[in-house]
Amino acid sequence: xxxxxxxxxxxxxKNLGEYTQSTFGYxxxxxxxxxxxxxGSISAFLKEYLGFPLIVFSAFVVLNxxxxxxxxxxxxxxxxxx
Numbered sequence: 001x002x003x004x005x006x007x008x009x010x011x012x013x014k015n016l017g018e019y020t021q022s023t024f025g026y027x028x029x030x031x032x033x034x035x036x037x038x039x040g041s042i043s044a045f046l047k048e049y050l051g052f053p054l055i056v057f058s059a060f061v062v063l064n065x066x067x068x069x070x071x072x073x074x075x076x077x078x079x080x081x082x
């Protein structure tokens with residue numbers, strides 16, 4: 001433990017506890033952990049069962065929404081109801 005504290009002191013930390021609080025302090029908030037678990041679970045599900053990453057799925061959903069909206073606007077511009 002003396003050796004670790006020696007190296008941490010060289011970087012300006014008093015001990016291992018101060019280093020871990022500085023490095024992983026954001027993890028102390030329970031909402032960060034729960035949001036990370038939810039996003040990780042969704043990502044793992046999509047990768048395992050659908051075969052593509054979360055970012056690809058998200059882009060697909062966004063592009064479909066945009067396509068739908070622009071299709072409605074184009075139809076209104078032409079004068080069609082449906």
